[in-house]
Amino acid sequence: MAVSNLSATQLGGDAYRLSWSGTVGATFVAYSGGVEVWRGKATSVDLALVSMSTVEVVESTETASGTWPARLTLSWHRVADAEYYRIDEYVDAAWTERARRTDTDATDYTWTTRVLEDETDHNFRIVPVDAAGNDGTAEELTAYMVRVPDVPSVSGLFSAGTLTITAT
Secondary structure: OOOEEEEEEEEEOOEEEEEEEOOOOOOEEEEEOOEEEEEEOOOEEEEEOOOHHHEEEEEOOOOOOOOOOOOOEEEEEOOOOOOEEEEEEEEOOEEEEEEEEEOOOOOEEEEEOOOOOOOEEEEEEEEEEOOOOOEOOOEEEEEEEOOOOOOOOOOEEEEOOOOEEEEO
């Protein structure tokens, strides 16, 4: 079931309460300006939002509408002596830390990005960091995101006289 009856109530300043209906027990995701701002099982959430005009809530099995493509799931193998892994994204000519994953002696690790902009190169790196805080050798990834195209809008005209269909 898709999210329905989405409403926003201003609580004061930039604070809003979003409420909606959806599948009981489902995980919901709220996006503002194409960026995930909340994920959970509740059917309401209080958020500080600068602009309500670009807020969308979807069930996690759905894809956000508009021009937002999917996310990337980065995966990497364990590095000996790593205390944690820093996940960075290259934004505005600088590396920006997006997350950290503690080394739990697992063989493999994963992390899922935010919703990424369409028709854009996105650069990420995974940096192993040791107990002394020293960076190890980073693994870098560049991905060019292209969303699934919109379903074409097609209309047709049937001519009974010529028994033809003209699609436009």
